[in-house]
Amino acid sequence: xxxxxxxxxxxxxxxxxxxxxxxxxxxxxxxxxxxxxxxxxxxxxxxxxxxxxxxxxxxxxxxxxxxxxxxxxxxxxxxxxxxxxxxxxxxxxxxxxxxxxxxxxx
Amino acid sequence: xxxxxxxxxxxxxxxxxxxxxxxxxxxxxxxxxxxxxxxxxxxxxxxxxxxxxxxxxxxxxxxxxxxxxxxxxxxxxxxxxxxxxxxxxxxxxxxxxxxxxxxxxxxxxxxxxxxxxxxxxxxxxxxxxxxxxxxxxxxxxxxxxxxxxxxxxxxxxxxxxxxxxxx
Numbered sequence: 001x002x003x004x005x006x007x008x009x010x011x012x013x014x015x016x017x018x019x020x021x022x023x024x025x026x027x028x029x030x031x032x033x034x035x036x037x038x039x040x041x042x043x044x045x046x047x048x049x050x051x052x053x054x055x056x057x058x059x060x061x062x063x064x065x066x067x068x069x070x071x072x073x074x075x076x077x078x079x080x081x082x083x084x085x086x087x088x089x090x091x092x093x094x095x096x097x098x099x100x101x102x103x104x105x106x
Numbered sequence: 107x108x109x110x111x112x113x114x115x116x117x118x119x120x121x122x123x124x125x126x127x128x129x130x131x132x133x134x135x136x137x138x139x140x141x142x143x144x145x146x147x148x149x150x151x152x153x154x155x156x157x158x159x160x161x162x163x164x165x166x167x168x169x170x171x172x173x174x175x176x177x178x179x180x181x182x183x184x185x186x187x188x189x190x191x192x193x194x195x196x197x198x199x200x201x202x203x204x205x206x207x208x209x210x211x212x213x214x215x216x217x218x219x220x221x222x223x224x225x226x227x228x229x230x231x232x233x234x235x236x237x238x239x240x241x242x243x244x245x246x247x248x249x250x251x252x253x254x255x256x257x258x259x260x261x262x263x264x265x266x267x268x269x270x271x272x273x
Contacts, residue, residue, distance in 0.1 A: 006107065006109075006224065006226065007109050007110070007224035007225055007226035007227070007229075008109050008110055008113045008153070008224060008225050008226075009222060009223075009224050009225070010219065010222040010223055010224065010225050011215065011216065011219065011222045012113060012117070013113075013150070013154070013225070014215045014219070014222075015212060015215070016117045016120065016121070016150075018208055018211040018212055018215065019121055019124075019208065020120060020121070020124050020143070021211070022204050022205075022207055022208040022211070023121070023124040023125060023127070023128055024124070025204060025207065026128055026200075026201075026204050027127060027128035029196070029200065029204075030128065030196070030200065031128065031187070032187050032188070033133055033184065033187040035133045035136075035137075035175065035178065035179055035182075035184055036127075036133050036136050036187070038175075039127060039133075039136055039137060039140050039175060040127065040128070042140065042167070042171065043124055043127060043140060043143060046143065046144060046147055046167070049147070049159075049163075050147055050150060050151075053150075053151050053154045053156045053159060053233075054154060054225075056154070056155075056156065056230075056233065057154045057155055057156075057225055057229070057230045058222075058223070058225075060229075060230055060232065061232070062232050062233060062237045062238055062241045063241065063245075065156050065158065065159045065233050065238050065241075066238065066241050066242055066246050068156070068159050069158075069159065069162060069238070069242070070249060070253060072162060072163070072166050072167065073253050073256070073257065074256070075167070075171065076166055076170060076171055076257075076260075077256055077257055077259075077260035078260075079171045079174055079175070080174065080260050080261065080263075080264040081260050081263045081264055081267070083174055083175070083178045083264075084263065084264040084265075084267035084268040085267055086178060086182070087178065087181070087182070087267070087268050088267050088268065090182050096182065096184055096187075097187065097188055
């Protein structure tokens, strides 16, 4: 049995980030509620942020944190606009199911 | 050793909550699970030395963004999602394709960082508010200012979209 390392291997953080990203993709593809789909996008953004912070630690630079900060800002702006769009869709069509919002299809 | 224990606990919480986000039928349960993911990620950021980012994660994500989500869920009275039959392609290839994606990501990471070091708590202390603020207002000043324009446009867009009359 290998000795238990002092500290956490960097690959664990990156692996966790990959796992969270894939779970986010799964929710994005499989879920049908437009709000849940939106939450899965946030989950993917968070997974990428974890990679950024891990690489900031690896390179001992603060740039990764700045990038994470910008991703957070963009995510907040995206949430505001996206939820306004969801409100408008619900007002016009009274549904949150993305299968029923298909007026651009065909 | 303690690092690994903490990482294990919070990584497990993050993954379980993330799976819960996808599996729950009701959007409010998904939203609360997502708060769990964000909280545990904030702890991991702290372990990686990102003090400022961890606090911003708690305040901006777990606070502001998720409150917005929960507010919209309540406002729209979103219920349990209606399941319809999905295509046979999704049923057969969905999960294997996702596992393939995970495999590709893991393989790429292992290829790029074959000698990835171990990260100890306290190795990197350059993630405090002082360092982040200094970088933000010197090297990254232009992106920071552009961000304020982005936020302004997002506010205007949200107001225009959610207006009462939409003709």
